[in-house]
Amino acid sequence: MRIAISAAALALTAACALPADAQPPVAPLPDAPVSAFLAQCEGKDEWNDPAPPFHIYGSTYGVGTCGMNALLVADPEGLILVDVGTQEAAQLVAENIRRLGFRLEDVKWIVASHEHWDHVGGIAEMQRLTGAKVAALASAKDAFEQGRHNPIDPQGEAKFPKIRVDRVLADGDKVSVGASVLTIHATPAHSPGSSSWTWQSCEGSSCKTIAYADSATTISSDEYRFSDHPDYVANVWRGLDAIRALPCDILITPHPSASAMRERLAGGTMEDSAACRTYADQAKARFSERLESEKNTSP
Known part of the structure; x- marks a missing residue:
């Protein structure tokens, strides 16, 4: 069933001749300006600071908070929600979806x-509100369903509401609704089940690849030494290499500050085909420094 989009959105949405693998454009809604997001979030970066929804490009919208991204990919056949944020943020994200003129029940898939907990803590509540299915990498499935961080996660233990996983994904698999097709990329740098997502969003005949590159920081509990876990270190390097290789016209990260999103939005410079490479290279340099620093500590 085709989703019920607000009259304003329908008036602005137009089909056009696109490449076979591109999605039809969904024009920005008149009440989702970037300026409103920037104004409300000025000086705010907390994970649960409310923010208005805003248009990013084509069919892609920001529906998260000032300090945490959640993205909505819209298609006439339904919606895909990428990340929710904390348990407390779920209601804020739900309200932003409604403010864009969409119905919660039109969210067909939730991915992360x-x-x-700060990115998936709200998924169980959003699943309840929308009836959507959840897809996740096999390496993240147990953590989702058990409601806790992976036991091998360097950041240690934390809990969140258990999430029903409806589809288990492998690297390169796709989640689609209508002509919206999201590809998952295993990028195990920040966590064992870390994933990044890419998709095309179009405005008229101009299509851009959105890269939702996962967090690339390699942080840990105080007592953890990456050097003591060579297999994990190898996965971190593999994950950073995968982020560097993402198709990437517009980079977005789970934490807006990690990729200077607000500054780029304010300057109208979101598009940068080198952004994912730069993001990964900076993370590689930080991880190299971390490994070097561990040489001066006792195992």
Whole structure:
């Protein structure tokens, strides 16, 4: 069944001749300006600071908070929600979806960046509100369903509401609704089940690849030494290489500040085909410094 979109959105949405693998455009809604997001979030970066929804490009919208991204990919056949944020943020994200003129029940799939409470804590509530299915990497499935961080996660233990996983994904698998097709990329740098997502959003005949690159920081509990876990270190390097290789016209990260999103929005410079490479290279440099620093500590 085709989703009920507000009259304003329908008036602005137009089909056009696109490449076979591109999605039809969904024009920005008149009440989702970037300026409103920037104004309300000025000086705010907390994970649960409310923010208005805003248009990013084509069919892609920001529906998260000032300090945490959640993205909505809209298609006439339904919606895909990428990340929710904390348990407390679920209602804020739900309200933003409604403010865009969409119905919660039109969210067909929920996917996530990684299995930490600050990004998936609200998924169970959003699943309840929408009836949507959840897809996740096999490496994140147990954490989702058990409602806790992976036991091998360097950041240690934390809990969140258990999430029903309806579909288990492998690297390169796709989640689609109508012509919206999201590809998952295993990027196990920040967490064991870390994933990044890419998709095309179009305005008229101009299509851009959105890269929702997962967090690339390699942080840990105080007592953890990456050097003591060579297999994990190898996965971190593999994950950072995968982020660097993402198709990437517009980079978005789970934490807006990690990729200077607000500054780029304010400057009208979201598009940068080198952004994912730069993001990964900076993370590689930080991880190299971390490993070097561990040489001066006792195992």
